Amino acid sequence: MQSDQQKLQAILDQAVDHARASTERGRVAHYIPELAKADPQKAGIAVTLDNGETIGAGDWQQPNTIQSISKVFTLALCLGTLGDNLWRRVGREPSGSAFDSILQLEHENGIPRNPFVNAGAIVVTDAILATYQPKEALGEIVRFVQGLTGDDQIFIDGRVAQSEEETGHRNRALAHYLASCGNLYNPVAHTLGVYYNQCALTMDCAQLSRAGRFLAFAGTLGPNRQQMVSMKRARRIAAIMLTCGHYDGSGDFAYRVGLPAKSGVSGMILAAVPGIASIAVWSPGLDRNGNSHIGTQMLEYVTNEMDWTVFS
Amino acid sequence: MQSDQQKLQAILDQAVDHARASTERGRVAHYIPELAKADPQKAGIAVTLDNGETIGAGDWQQPNTIQSISKVFTLALCLGTLGDNLWRRVGREPSGSAFDSILQLEHENGIPRNPFVNAGAIVVTDAILATYQPKEALGEIVRFVQGLTGDDQIFIDGRVAQSEEETGHRNRALAHYLASCGNLYNPVAHTLGVYYNQCALTMDCAQLSRAGRFLAFAGTLGPNRQQMVSMKRARRIAAIMLTCGHYDGSGDFAYRVGLPAKSGVSGMILAAVPGIASIAVWSPGLDRNGNSHIGTQMLEYVTNEMDWTVFS
């Protein structure tokens, strides 16, 4: 086992080395002022194994807002409360369009294609507000993620949330459009307030890889430990990650990396190797679909070297 | 092992029993005259295990044309010849629209979204014709599938191919549209001629489950046997099946069944359980996305009972 971890450590180091040497680094998200400041040279990766150990390389201990990766956690939380009733309000199909597209809503009467495009995640957050007041809801989300991570230091970066709220005309357009279709039950300001705050959950790769264990270990924090999400639900969330987790680049990611994963516009990606490991990567430069360019390369390298894939 | 197979046999029998008792059976494809004659009461399932044994239940030995499932085999054959050059002419993303949609071609300059929508499969067939004359190409396809199956009795049902050719205005529209974008290199009649014939490859569930072994067993016909497709390529084809194999129902299928799979309009579905088994089901009634309604239910039942999924 020791030598296995040494081999993995070496591969993570190589992945970061290759990442740092890459000349094509993608483009840092420019439309959220706080994110636009990120250094595209940064690259980190962390892996949490089934024995509970977390190892990492590069900038794996630098905290970032997890942005759209929060959609995985709110989906898990929401399904835990509402169950399958959620699927009356949001679909489970890849969208074939951009993360912030409004087109599909008009074609499909305000039912977002899946919970990982922005419109879908706004509906999920809105559905959580059926049970909780906005402030309570945020508390629940933070506590849920702290529980998954086993780390009660995880917090929300209010400055980033504020920064997004001030510039988020596209999301407000989506929310009002949903409302006009009867698929938003709370005031737009309430739902988006919670939404922007959940996106500003702040973790480093180590924390994020621990938060994602339930996806790799059938809903538990690792073999023989606490069941956080039912086994079936954890698998199903992983399925949606594989088909929809990278917006209109989901097919390509499945082809190249072969794992269920979810990306965020801060350049983080959370991936699960069922039964084996939970992985988090970070590098701020994005490809044209809004997914971390270098982060995807690091995942491709590591999964290739480790022979990690769900397809064999 | 014996008792394992007995347990599986019992589960397959139950799956067929439940299928036969189901009142909602979907709707038999009406636009291909030969398929319209199928009996929606039919239901069969076959599983080929890593020990090479095939067991089945229900109408598992009734031959059918495999229709769009042929796209998996022509993709494997084409990638073997052209390699990644194919991806210049076709994408790898879920389409977000119907199997025979032409919309996306207009938006994306004649590059089909993936090789499993009709337009994409027509391009794959066209690409095979770069290497072979139409008749040779068909021979190659048949021999390739016979090799995968280990059964040289597999044939093309010319009557069904003819029936499709006579009524296939939509596919001709797609082919001419591709040609108008410069993404069809051979005469429309040649490419579609091969396309309709490959769709008319005829197998029962037993044969089809054997033909799909390379997807479950890393490109081989089972552990320690012949490598038919490279390991990496087999996995990647499986990845495309999972994200795109059920048209605009791919996300829902991944959510419910959790396996890479490809459906055909005859009501067959081919699915792979990596390292464990290859499954073929058949029941002619289709859901609104063109996938076998009862076939999906049988797969959901069996994978649930057997705990087969790629997500854990």
Next chain:
Amino acid sequence: MQSDQQKLQAILDQAVDHARASTERGRVAHYIPELAKADPQKAGIAVTLDNGETIGAGDWQQPNTIQSISKVFTLALCLGTLGDNLWRRVGREPSGSAFDSILQLEHENGIPRNPFVNAGAIVVTDAILATYQPKEALGEIVRFVQGLTGDDQIFIDGRVAQSEEETGHRNRALAHYLASCGNLYNPVAHTLGVYYNQCALTMDCAQLSRAGRFLAFAGTLGPNRQQMVSMKRARRIAAIMLTCGHYDGSGDFAYRVGLPAKSGVSGMILAAVPGIASIAVWSPGLDRNGNSHIGTQMLEYVTNEMDWTVFS
């Protein structure tokens, strides 16, 4: 001349009689609470001739909010201030989609197709706010319409404006979408505040037909009277009315009625017979494109009987 007006009076009376006898009356707009109360049995028509006389029939003296017909007046006012610079922010093509569609904005980077779909009219109002503060702007709009009508009693029904503002999620979605594309320069609340108020301008058919004289009489209030809008601009606005004035029913209206015209969701329509007359009709029931069903029938009847068309 007297007998001509008697003949016209008789035709207007007949138009209203036929309208009242019609069993298919369309559907009153339901999404604006104040409009939903309207009585679909109502029908009125007024014609203002080049001699300045206004004659009418039916409910021609019942005031209503003019809704989207206000877009004609704000366009004229805005072009008077900004001139052709406006066309950098909004197009002049029929949209091929619904009045409140957001699809086209996504396809065309936030440039609305024309100034008569909601998104385009919101941009026009926003452009007026480059010159005036919101309250001033409303004052300017009211005074401009009063001047065109020659009636300083015309007012804004604040209750209807309020009613729309409270329920107008779709328009807020459009405005935020425009803002996200950089095509809204003022705060959404300011621009929409003015927009809802302009829509609540209140007139009866008599007043509206007088307000529309500049469209029929080359920018004047009738031959030999004050030039309110330049001749060229008045003609061009009429051209946009003919191609875009009835949303996705504009082609059909041109075919049946053959006049430049603009409809409003309250069931009013303003039409111009160049050189001859300005017509206003009202009946609250709408067809599927959001245009007055009975109003169109009355216009079709009168123009047919009077042989009024721009096409001969």
Next chain:
Amino acid sequence: MQSDQQKLQAILDQAVDHARASTERGRVAHYIPELAKADPQKAGIAVTLDNGETIGAGDWQQPNTIQSISKVFTLALCLGTLGDNLWRRVGREPSGSAFDSILQLEHENGIPRNPFVNAGAIVVTDAILATYQPKEALGEIVRFVQGLTGDDQIFIDGRVAQSEEETGHRNRALAHYLASCGNLYNPVAHTLGVYYNQCALTMDCAQLSRAGRFLAFAGTLGPNRQQMVSMKRARRIAAIMLTCGHYDGSGDFAYRVGLPAKSGVSGMILAAVPGIASIAVWSPGLDRNGNSHIGTQMLEYVTNEMDWTVFS
């Protein structure tokens, strides 16, 4: 009268002079080999007045294929035979998309938006084949246009028709798509054969302006002469020309020129000044919507100078 014609002649000469001096000339259609040979420096204009006289300037006597302008004549012919039954198969709304777009067909079940986009014109031609065999149909079309023009020398340029037929994958895609929706009743080859031949009707500007008299003179060949098309039908065709005659540039053309008109990809445009004149222009360079760039400029100049518009 004489001096009026002299004034008009001078204006036509100036229009051509300005056209020849223009540096931005658009782009000659490249996808039809025979058209690609045209000289973009060419520019001609002809006007036929109500007294029957035709005057012209520039290259007004050089024959060209009229291409899509033929759609006006086949529509008139078809409505004469089928009457309003045609409107069950084709709409009357501007399309909001390109002349050869297939998108709208998929959204609207194979009913083309109007008879002037390619798909719509193919349906019109197909409808003519309900009455005539393909060769007869062509004969009828030619005789009808000869009758309108009063010139039995008008012919079809078979070489251009052949050239289009060989390269016309997009039109074949449209026709097969229509067929797949049940909106093409004849074999694709028959309908397209007639379609390509009607597009190859060959006229110079003088002939074309005479052929268009029925649009300007209420269905007659000029005041007090033969009624070729009913008055109402002629006006209605003019209405469709105004809203749909320039594809996705129809709104802009109405705004700038203010006349019902139809363009063809050879660079010709036919326009009608109701009660006054019929105009034909030609210059081969096209704008991005496929309409003659210089031709539109010449029309804008002449209508401006002559104060010709339907909007006053």
